Amino acid sequence: MSPTYRNLGILAHVDAGKTTLTEQVLLAAGAIKSAGSVDKGTATTDSLAVERERGISVRLATASFDWGDTTINLVDTPGHVDFCAEVERSLQVLDGAVLVISAVEGVQAHTSTLFHALQTMGIPTLLFINKLDRLGAGADEVLEEIRRELAPKIVPLDAARDQGDADARPVPLWPLASSEGVGEMPAQEPIIEAVVEGEEPLLDRFLEGDTPSVEEINASLAAQTSAATLYPVLMGVAKNGLGIARLLHAMTRLLPSAPGQSDAPLSALVYRIDHHPRWGRTAGVRLYGGKLEPRDLVLNASRGTTEKVTQLKKNRTGKAEDVPFLEAGDMGLVCGLASVRVGDVLGSSDGVPTAARLAAPLLTVQAIPAQEDQFTRLAEALHELADEDPLLDLELLAEQKELHLKITGWIQIEVLEAVLRDRFGLVASFSSPTIIYRETPSGSGFGAESYLMPKPCWAVVKFRIEPLPRGSGVTFHSEVGVNDIARKYQNEVEQTIDKALLQGPKGWQVTDLKITLVEGEDHPIHSRPGNFKIATPMALMNGLVATDTTLLEPMLAFRITASRDLLGGITSDLSQRRATFGSPQQVGESFILEGRIPAATSLDYPVQLASRSGGKAKIFTRLDGYEACTLEQGRTTPYRGISPLDRARWILQARGAMRD
Numbered sequence: 196m197s198p199t200y201r202n203l204g205i206l207a208h209v210d211a212g213k214t215t216l217t218e219q220v221l222l223a224a225g226a227i228k229s230a231g232s233v234d235k236g237t238a239t240t241d242s243l244a245v246e247r248e249r250g251i252s253v254r255l256a257t258a259s260f261d262w263g264d265t266t267i268n269l270v271d272t273p274g275h276v277d278f279c280a281e282v283e284r285s286l287q288v289l290d291g292a293v294l295v296i297s298a299v300e301g302v303q304a305h306t307s308t309l310f311h312a313l314q315t316m317g318i319p320t321l322l323f324i325n326k327l328d329r330l331g332a333g334a335d336e337v338l339e340e341i342r343r344e345l346a347p348k349i350v351p352l353d354a355a356r357d358q359g360d361a362d363a364r365p366v367p368l369w370p371l372a373s374s375e376g377v378g379e380m381p382a383q384e385p386i387i388e389a390v391v392e393g394e395e396p397l398l399d400r401f402l403e404g405d406t407p408s409v410e411e412i413n414a415s416l417a418a419q420t421s422a423a424t425l426y427p428v429l430m431g432v433a434k435n436g437l438g439i440a441r442l443l444h445a446m447t448r449l450l451p452s453a454p455g456q457s458d459a460p461l462s463a464l465v466y467r468i469d470h471h472p473r474w475g476r477t478a479g480v481r482l483y484g485g486k487l488e489p490r491d492l493v494l495n496a497s498r499g500t501t502e503k504v505t506q507l508k509k510n511r512t513g514k515a516e517d518v519p520f521l522e523a524g525d526m527g528l529v530c531g532l533a534s535v536r537v538g539d540v541l542g543s544s545d546g547v548p549t550a551a552r553l554a555a556p557l558l559t560v561q562a563i564p565a566q567e568d569q570f571t572r573l574a575e576a577l578h579e580l581a582d583e584d585p586l587l588d589l590e591l592l593a594e595q596k597e598l599h600l601k602i603t604g605w606i607q608i609e610v611l612e613a614v615l616r617d618r619f620g621l622v623a624s625f626s627s628p629t630i631i632y633r634e635t636p637s638g639s640g641f642g643a644e645s646y647l648m649p650k651p652c653w654a655v656v657k658f659r660i661e662p663l664p665r666g667s668g669v670t671f672h673s674e675v676g677v678n679d680i681a682r683k684y685q686n687e688v689e690q691t692i693d694k695a696l697l698q699g700p701k702g703w704q705v706t707d708l709k710i711t712l713v714e715g716e717d718h719p720i721h722s723r724p725g726n727f728k729i730a731t732p733m734a735l736m737n738g739l740v741a742t743d744t745t746l747l748e749p750m751l752a753f754r755i756t757a758s759r760d761l762l763g764g765i766t767s768d769l770s771q772r773r774a775t776f777g778s779p780q781q782v783g784e785s786f787i788l789e790g791r792i793p794a795a796t797s798l799d800y801p802v803q804l805a806s807r808s809g810g811k812a813k814i815f816t817r818l819d820g821y822e823a824c825t826l827e828q829g830r831t832t833p834y835r836g837i838s839p840l841d842r843a844r845w846i847l848q849a850r851g852a853m854r855d
Contacts, residue, residue, distance in 0.1 A: 198261075200453040200524035202481060203446055204270040204285050206313075207295035208303040212325040216295055216433040216442075217258070217271040223439045224267070226260035226511065230436075255281045255467060257479065257526060259509045265447045268526040280556075280586045280603070284466045284537060286312060287548050288481035288526060291319040291421075291450030293442065298324050298332035298358065298430075301340045304801065307754075307815040310345045316548065319421050319450050322428045323442060327355045328363035334430055343782065344756070346426050350389040350416070352445070353430040353438065365430040365438040370409055371448050387412060393419045413448065421451040454483075454546070455523030461485030461493065461542030462523075468537050468583040470618075474506060474530045478539075480521070483546035487521045487529065495532070497539040505531030536582045555818050556586055556601035557749050557794050558628035560608065563598075565622035570596050576619040580611070592836045594848070599835065602628065630795045632829050633821050634699045634744040635707040636662040642738020643714075646730040646846070653718035654726035656680075656688065659711040660738045665747075666707070666820050669696060673712040680715045680727075687727040688712060695732035695839070699744050702832035706747070706821075710735070729849040732839040740840065746829040749794040752819035755804070756787050757812035764807060772796035773828070791819055795829070 205220075207213035218230040255272045270289065272282045292313055296306060313320050322341060324334050334355035341349055353365040369386045387406065391397040394415045397407050407415070419425035427449055431438020455462075467479030480487075487493070491504045508515040508528040521527045532541075540547055564573045574591055577598055581589040590599040602608060608625045615621045643657040663670070671692050673685055680688075692710060699705040717726075753774070757765060762779060769776060769792065776790025792800075797816070804812050839845045 199265045200268065200290075200526075201265055201446065201450060202268045202270065202288055202290045202453055202524075202526055203450060204272055204289045204292040204318075205295065206272050206282065206285075206292055206309045208297075208300070208305040208309075209273075211295045211297045211300070211303075211306075212433045213295045214271055216293075216323065216325060216439075217269060219433050219436050219439045220269065220443060221258055221260060223436065223443060224260040224262050226258060255285045257467075257510050259511050259526070262443050262447055265452075266525070267446065280584055282309065282312075283550055286316055286318065287464060287550050288466045289318055290453045291321070291446070293321045293323050293446070295323050295325050295433075296337060296341070297329075298326045298334050298337055298355070299329045301333075301337045302344045302813075304813055304815045307344060308817065311817075314346075314423065317423045319423050320426055321420070321442070321445055321449065322349065322426055323438070324355075324428065324430045325433050327358050327365065327430060327437075328361055328432045328435070330359050332358040332363065334358060338428065341428070348389070348393070348424065349426045349428050350386055351428040351430075352386065353428070353441070355430050363432055365432075365441070367441060369412075371413060371441070371444045389425070390416050390419070393425055417449045420449045453524030456484055457486045457522040459484035459523065460545075461487065462545050462547060463487070463541040464547050465535055465537055465539040465541065468535065469528075470579065471530075474508075476530075476533055476535065477508070478529045478532050478535045479526070480529050480541065481526045482521055482523050484523050485542060486523070487527075488519065493529075493532065493541050495535060495539050495541055496544060497536075498534055500534050502532045502534065504529055537585055555749075556588070556603050557631055557798075557818070558602050558604070559599055559631050560602055560628050561597060561599050561626040562611075563624050563626065565624065567596075569621060570598075572619070573615070573621055573623055574598055576615055576621055580614065590835070595836060597835065600625075601631065629830065629832070630749065630798075632701075632703045632749075632824075633706050633747040634701045634703045635705065635747055635823075636660050636739060637743040637745045638662065640738055640742035641713075642734045642736070642741060644730045644734035644737065646726060646733070647721075651721050651723055652726045652729075653716075653721035653723075654684070654730035655714075655716045656712060656727065656730050656734045657714035658734055658738055659713050660735070660742055661709040661711075662742075663707045663709055665822065668706060669693070670709045671711075672709070675712050675715050680712075680717050681722075683724075684717050684722065684727045685712070687725070688731050691728045691731040692735075695735050698834055698838075699739050700736070700840075701744055701746060702834055703746070705739060705744065725849075729846060733842060733845060736839040745823050746826060746831070747821035748824040748829050750791050750819050750822050751794050751797060751816040752789070752791055753797075754787060754789045754815045755812060756782075756785055757804075757808055758785050761808055761812060762786055762788075765804070765812070768800070768803070768807075772800065792816075793822075793824070793828070794818075 205213050205217050221227045222230045255270055257268055257270050259268050270285045272285050294310060324337055338351055352369045354368055356366050357363045369383055390412050391401045397415055420427055429438060429442055429445060462484035463480045463482045465478045465480055469477045471477055487504060489504055489507055492501055493504055494501050507518050507521055509518050564570050577589050581587040588601045615623050639661045641659055646652055646654040671689055696705040772792055773796055774790050774792035776788055779786040779788045801814050804814055837844050837848050
């Protein structure tokens with residue numbers, strides 16, 4: 196009989212005890228002989244030098260072990276918001292998750308972000324309230340906070356005893372199996388009620404005085420948990436190993452098994468890329484269908500390439516071990532795929548879920564080598580890192596010897612510096628981060644170009660440019676017949692649009708516009724492949740100059756929870772930062788305030804709010820589109836590289852005729 200697989204993630208706001216919990220789970224399952232320490236830099240899943248030095252998780256990591264007849268692939272994710280791109284990639288490969296919440300800090304900003312993403316993707320989730328032993332722990336208050344801010348439909352399966360004390364421990368309230376003892380048994384009726392409310396036949400029986408059995412309640416609890424309509428809550432003290440075995444039981448009894456058929460065509464997703472000194476590039480994959488074996492030829496559907504698998508490995512007992520195959524539902528490491536990148540689909544895309552978006556990079560920086568002669572090496576290193584994290588979106592300007600990256604925060608810069616030093620032996624610095632703005636046409640107009648010299652060339656195009664509502668993106672349509680511009684050349688035009696809009700007259704990506712090809716011609720003798728790729732950016736830039744463009748700034752939706760005495764100061768702060776917000780909602784002695792605020796004025800606000808409130812106020816933010824702003828409120832930036840407006844040099848560069 197084939198093994199049952201569960202691919203489960205451990206997620207949390209930073210410092211909630213996520214990696215410690217992961218270590219204790221691995222220890223309880225016999226996957227490691229002793230639990231590592233985050234503070235000492237010995238955690239099994241923290242393999243990078245920078246992770247060991249800083250005591251934080253930077254990259255997602257997997258560890259596989261067996262619990263009963265189930266193979267669990269456990270994914271430990273970074274908790275810091277700067278590395279949420281790693282969490283995004285992990286969500287695509289999960290069958291279930293454990294969201295760790297501190298009994299002291301409760302639901303924090305990133306906790307809300309993570310739970311919202313889990314809900315959006317319909318990922319079944321267990322909630323684990325950790326750190327019951329810390330001074331100030333309040334599990335009951337955290338439960339109410341969870342109901343208010345995350346999900347009203349929770350079912351606490353544990354209670355806390357001696358909170359805030361070294362002897363703190365969880366007390367089971369409900370057996371996850373009929374044979375499991377639960378020690379002191381407070382009233383179980385609230386648990387039964389919470390479960391039967393979600394299943395009408397059980398509810399009818401319960402209301403008629405027929406209480407369902409433990410087995411029936413557990414079956415319904417597992418079904419509703421798997422459907423992500425009910426969220427069980429467990430408790431513990433991870434560092435002391437308390438509540439861990441019960442959490443493992445919940446993982447295997449309440450969370451669903453991985454779907455997929457091994458006899459189906461191969462369908463797999465690459466969620467991680469690593470580089471090993473002996474194996475070369477290794478790809479972390481999750482199989483949704485089919486089977487992989489060494490020496491298999493694998494189609495990379497995303498790249499249109501076929502490559503041979505050389506080795507297959509899984510991370511067990513703290514190290515990578517060879518395995519003879521990977522099958523549907525499983526996760527592992529594939530060696531031999533030299534051109535693979537994060538996000539690539541191997542084989543068919545059937546069953547591969549769409550990625551969740553937690554946060555888009557809002558900052559851009561320039562990477563600068565310590566020594567000018569190391570520019571090429573730095574470019575190669577950053578290209579390798581961008582393969583592993585596509586959101587870095589590396590932009591290489593060879594002529595200007597500039598390297599530009601997109602990032603989510605300051606800590607990411609520190610980590611990039613450390614990785615470049617430790618892994619590549621390179622010293623690099625980074626410019627001060629700049630908010631990433633966008634621009635859009637201020638009105639309608641036309642842009643044209645006649646690229647007729649120097650021969651042989653011939654490409655004549657004219658575009659109508661029209662603004663669209665915010666969030667519309669870019670649309671393209673052609674009104675020109677194939678007798679005027681051959682289909683192959685019209686395809687060139689369409690393929691060039693996105694790249695041509697990466698920089699507008701104000702230096703930012705152009706969006707929210709409709710582009711229509713209204714006139715043009717090719718020449719049966721002089722037109723060459725690539726002519727229309729040269730002419731299109733020149734025509735579009737001419738048109739954008741004619742229409743002028745409006746600067747767009749990123750906006751964040753926010754929700755602030757704080758005590759009522761802080762309301763005046765917070766609303767004053769927000770107004771000064773150009774925020775808009777509604778009337779506060781009063782909740783006991785606290786209030787909840789929601790609104791929108793420019794990213795440019797608010798990147799430092801969470802730190803200031805925490806300082807102002809003594810850490811008692813919480814702010815949750817997410818990207819909420821772009822809005823127009825004035826040039827004074829925003830920022831323009833010089834065109835990077837040679838602008839299409841510099842017609843002669845643009846043509847020379849495009850034809851490869853530029854001289855140093």
